[in-house]
Amino acid sequence: MDKINLKGLNAEDTAIILQKYDIPSFRAKQLFQWIYRKNIADFDLMTNLSKELRLLLKERFCIENIAIEKKSVSIDGTIKYLFNLPDNGKIESVLLPPLSVNRLEESAADDEPLNRLTICVSTQVGCPLGCEFCATGYMKYKRNLSVFEIVDQILQVQKDSGKEITNVVFMGMGEPLLNYNNLIKAIDILCHVEGLKISNKHITVSTSGIIPEIIKIADEHKKFKLAVSLHSLDEDIRSKIMPINNKYKLTELIESVRYYYRKTKLKITFEYILFDGLNDREEDIRKIIKLSRSMPCKFNIIRFHESEIFSLDLKGSPRFKEFVDRLRNEKVTVMVRNSSGEDIAAACGQLAVKSNG
Numbered sequence: 001m002d003k004i005n006l007k008g009l010n011a012e013d014t015a016i017i018l019q020k021y022d023i024p025s026f027r028a029k030q031l032f033q034w035i036y037r038k039n040i041a042d043f044d045l046m047t048n049l050s051k052e053l054r055l056l057l058k059e060r061f062c063i064e065n066i067a068i069e070k071k072s073v074s075i076d077g078t079i080k081y082l083f084n085l086p087d088n089g090k091i092e093s094v095l096l097p098p099l100s101v102n103r104l105e106e107s108a109a110d111d112e113p114l115n116r117l118t119i120c121v122s123t124q125v126g127c128p129l130g131c132e133f134c135a136t137g138y139m140k141y142k143r144n145l146s147v148f149e150i151v152d153q154i155l156q157v158q159k160d161s162g163k164e165i166t167n168v169v170f171m172g173m174g175e176p177l178l179n180y181n182n183l184i185k186a187i188d189i190l191c192h193v194e195g196l197k198i199s200n201k202h203i204t205v206s207t208s209g210i211i212p213e214i215i216k217i218a219d220e221h222k223k224f225k226l227a228v229s230l231h232s233l234d235e236d237i238r239s240k241i242m243p244i245n246n247k248y249k250l251t252e253l254i255e256s257v258r259y260y261y262r263k264t265k266l267k268i269t270f271e272y273i274l275f276d277g278l279n280d281r282e283e284d285i286r287k288i289i290k291l292s293r294s295m296p297c298k299f300n301i302i303r304f305h306e307s308e309i310f311s312l313d314l315k316g317s318p319r320f321k322e323f324v325d326r327l328r329n330e331k332v333t334v335m336v337r338n339s340s341g342e343d344i345a346a347a348c349g350q351l352a353v354k355s356n357g
């Protein structure tokens with residue numbers, strides 16, 4: 001009989017499964033704390049459980065781990081982890097240094113502590129959406145990650161670094177909202193007081209614009225932060241660089257974001273990689289100003305990381321500072337996301353592995 005992997009079950013499911021073996025709910029709670037709060041994956045180390053119970057657990061259950069295959073450290077302190085999954089699929093996660101210049105600025109703006117430690121995690125092996133500026137989009141898409149594989153990225157990095165992660169951004173490989181159910185279950189574990197106890201205000205989910213799921217998040221009143229990869233406010237240009245725009249049009253996407261704000265009262269973040277001649281023109285500035293005056297939002301302006309694998313001839317904008325200054329002069333809330341980990345291909349849009357199992 002296959003053993004059941006307890007890692008990846010939320011508190012309720014852990015209690016329900018253990019109940020089938022007449023294990024009382026307070027034991028389920030202890031087990032949940034051992035796995036997520038204390039990050040222990042060996043039943044023998046769970047000292048407040050009786051010997052008999054540990055024996056039963058070992059017979060019927062397991063606590064799996066994903067394996068760190070490689071670790072690359074950037075000169076700026078960013079660490080990129082390559083993980084090997086149980087089926088030999090590969091994913092990457094990135095641990096961001098606590099005090100990079102832009103996040104200093106953002107921390108001050110958000111009134112958050114400056115000692116936060118952020119991890120960028122993956123939700124799929126590869127990505128089916130093929131954005132032109134993203135290395136992950138050029139990989140073969142394989143599958144969604146399980147809840148266990150999502151949560152374990154954080155647990156393994158915490159164990160390896162010896163530090164407690166305070167912030168999680170779902171901006172790694174894959175489109176998180178195409179793996180909605182597992183994403184929500186994973187966030188439930190991350191935020192649970194007996195789990196990793198991360199505030200939902202410190203969790204950001206970034207989407208390329210999967211409208212039905214944005215509506216769902218709004219209707220279900222999920223309280224994590226939502227970021228939308230916008231990159232252009234021109235329907236045709238956005239379709240050219242983000243094929244998903246052919247399915248979920250920009251105009252409808254903006255409407256769904258307005259709906260999200262009406263329901264949640266949470267300010268949306270728009271991500272905007274700045275490309276030369278494509279989205280850094282005067283008319284683009286005007287469109288951003290118009291949008292930002294029509295709804296509470298902020299813009300994350302991101303430098304483009306060029307790569308020879310990209311099929312379109314995309315170039316980073318030489319007008320970066322001027323563009324940001326123009327928006328700030330017009331009172332648009334603008335954050336500049338820096339290029340943490342660029343030297344180890346860990347920056348925005350650079351995550352990709354050669355073979356994904």
Ligand code: SF4
Pocket residue numbers: 127128129130131134135136137138172173174175208229
């Ligand atoms: Fe997928 Fe996001 Fe990359 Fe687009 S930017 S290909 S949605 S991982």
